Amino acid sequence: MRSFYFKKKLKILALACALLMLISCAIPSLAVDKDSENGSISGVPLSSNTYYVPDDYAKIQWAVDNASAGDTIIVRDGTYTENVDINKPYLTIQSENGAEVTTVQAANPNDHVFEVTVDYAVIKGLTIFGGTGISKAGVHLGSDANYSTIVDNRCGYDDSHYNYNGIMFSSSHNTISRNTASYNRCSGISREYPSPIWSISENGCIT
Ligand SMILES: [Ca+2]
Numbered sequence: 579m580r581s582f583y584f585k586k587k588l589k590i591l592a593l594a595c596a597l598l599m600l601i602s603c604a605i606p607s608l609a610v611d612k613d614s615e616n617g618s619i620s621g622v623p624l625s626s627n628t629y630y631v632p633d634d635y636a637k638i639q640w641a642v643d644n645a646s647a648g649d650t651i652i653v654r655d656g657t658y659t660e661n662v663d664i665n666k667p668y669l670t671i672q673s674e675n676g677a678e679v680t681t682v683q684a685a686n687p688n689d690h691v692f693e694v695t696v697d698y699a700v701i702k703g704l705t706i707f708g709g710t711g712i713s714k715a716g717v718h719l720g721s722d723a724n725y726s727t728i729v730d731n732r733c734g735y736d737d738s739h740y741n742y743n744g745i746m747f748s749s750s751h752n753t754i755s756r757n758t759a760s761y762n763r764c765s766g767i768s769r770e771y772p773s774p775i776w777s778i779s780e781n782g783c784i785t
Pocket residue numbers: 661662663689690693
């Protein structure tokens with residue numbers, strides 16, 4: 579008798595599992611399916627337009643606002659006074675001729691100069707300073723900004739051109755290479771929270 583009930587219970591359990599599997603297959607996943615190898619998000623190919631600042635847009639932020647995931651924004655020589663929010667994934671922002679001749683200076687010292695809140699951002703070849711407010715940074719990668727590439731930047735370089743923190747991140751799988759971050763008030767390159775997987779190499783920091 580006992581064995582009969584046990585078998586019956588097992589049968590019900592198996593049926594419930596099968597039903598659960600069926601339901602979970604029928605409900606489409608709400609998560610964004612990122613597939614960087616195939617260059618697509620949820621099967622939609624990434625955009626590949628290139629915009630120039632200031633030719634196409636006078637400000638980097640305006641270029642970001644008008645770009646789509648996958649686009650590249652090239653910043654020509656000059657000094658740009660703004661705080662940039664990168665809120666679209668897969669955007670590349672890079673100088674045309676390197677950090678020596680391309681500067682982004684905070685318009686508001688109490689905001690990060692670059693604030694990344696999405697995955698797969700690339701920031702390359704810029705001098706970045708002026709994020710001097712408490713806990714602000716030249717480049718800030720929030721907890722949702724994984725897989726970012728931050729290379730060849732100069733985040734603070736003398737006593738007049740610095741941030742509170744040079745580069746600060748709380749996300750993982752980032753590549754942070756060949757940057758210099760000097761004269762910043764609190765730290766050069768730092769983690770806000772434990773971020774187990776990352777690559778930091780060949781940076782120069784004097785804090
Ligand atoms: Ca901001």
